[in-house]
Amino acid sequence: MTDTADVSDVVAARRLDGNEAAGVLAELFAVDLTEARSRCASCGSTAMLGAHHLYADTPALVLRCPSCTGVVLRFAAQRGRLLLDLRGAQLLVIPVADDGDDPAASAQ
Amino acid sequence: MARAAIQRRLIWRTAEVLENRAETPRVHRLVLDVPDWPGHLPGQHVVARLTAEDGYTAQRSYSLASPPDVPQLHLAVERLDGGEVSPYLTDELRRGDQLELRGPIGGYFVWSAAADRADGEQRPVQLVAGGSGVAPFLAMVDHHQRQGSPTALRLLYSTRTAADVIGRDVLGEETTVALTREHPPGWPGVTGRIDRDVLAHYAFPPAERPRVFVCGSTPFVEFVAATLIDLGHDPSAIRLERYGNSEELK
């Protein structure tokens, strides 16, 4: 991988985006949440979960607001249970296809 | 443009290795057969899971480097020194071996010809890749070609040396390669990093309102995004995918 900058902040370099959380969240949700819009309970701003800041290498996933860095969502898969804390998301709006058509089929 | 996806519950599917070939000194191309694959959109990724005999498992995410237009799935895996999973995938895996995949994942970082046809506006697409971050863009470029899409598309792709370029079979005139560690005489692309001048020169200008996708390491992605915004691009038109290190997603 090209290293284009010195990474002085290891944590910032390891931060991912909410897009990467989609696979893990798929354990629980039947819909892809990366295009869901979330209103932050801390600052009120709205952004797609795919654009949120994901801290993925702690014991659980922590998704933070890209505006204020407040915690929006925490998700963990432990032995025998899944945990979800959504207190940081005041409202989630998830787009779904009207007619349920298969997006892969229409891409052919 | 944002076509939603009601996805089916993601299950683990068995993938059989058809081919494992060294594409560059660091990157191997894995070609996989997944008989019950539900299809995907260019830009999506999968989670690969390996299980050792003692039950130990490891998971990693990989972008799909192949478009939905072909039946096999392609992954471009970079061997990370000291990694637990990538050296296994590049050096050990052979034809006939199996691994498990879950996906396709991620409706946020996708581009498809059909979505563009459905959207009235005909905006150009600008892709910016750092190193192995080019993988999802191989799927997009290949798909764009196979579909004969009229959408204007450009890829700006930064990598170390000419020998490190992935996807030579797919990338063509739409692509400008920036070599950061080498200055071959007569190189048609850029030598040096993708900096503000390179972005200003090679990317679609803000006035054309391109949809922008940036993929690579976090420092790369953040620099490119900040610079494009500084050049006048609309932040909401820029989608980012950051490649992390080899720590697994729990």
Next chain:
Amino acid sequence: MAVLSRGFRRARPERDDGRLPPGQYDAGDDFPVLSAGPTPHTALERWDLSIDDATGGLARWSWEEFRALPHERITVDIHCVTTWSKFDTRWEGVALDTLLEHVEADSPYVLASCDGGYTTNVPLEDLVDGRAWVVDTYDGEPLAPEHGGPARLLVPHLYFWKSAKWLRRLSLLEQDEPGFWETFGYHNYGDPWREQRYSDD
């Protein structure tokens, strides 16, 4: 029914000198940085460490005052709930016993609060009698921000999430107040030798 990956094995070395708690592996020379949020950066001129309780502030040290307190060298093994352990880690810092010397500490519970909003709770008895420190030096160098610098709590006999990074305040409480991970399904106490990782352990 998993699909076995021919020839795949874990890359992590085992250890059998009795120092590895159940379910852990030896991280060797690695010191993983795990963070639930962006790295705080507090200027030393604005940094302070305080101890308080329900009645108010009990003690406070500026950075210079903290650095002037008697420091000890500590070599300990540390155990993270994400399963890595690291052996013979070398720190320098001030024992909680020293910080609490002139404080009337008889509340049973402590809540550690940190820059960036992280919190964790520890019983007072687990912080005293030589069991815990506030450390500012790792491996002979000033503690790096990504590892919790300028100063973090060090409680090596509990899982490492209790060794709160970017420590700023210790609150003495009559009632236990679960912290960031303790309110999210992690064990309230966290003894690695009894493998107390999750709240249902």
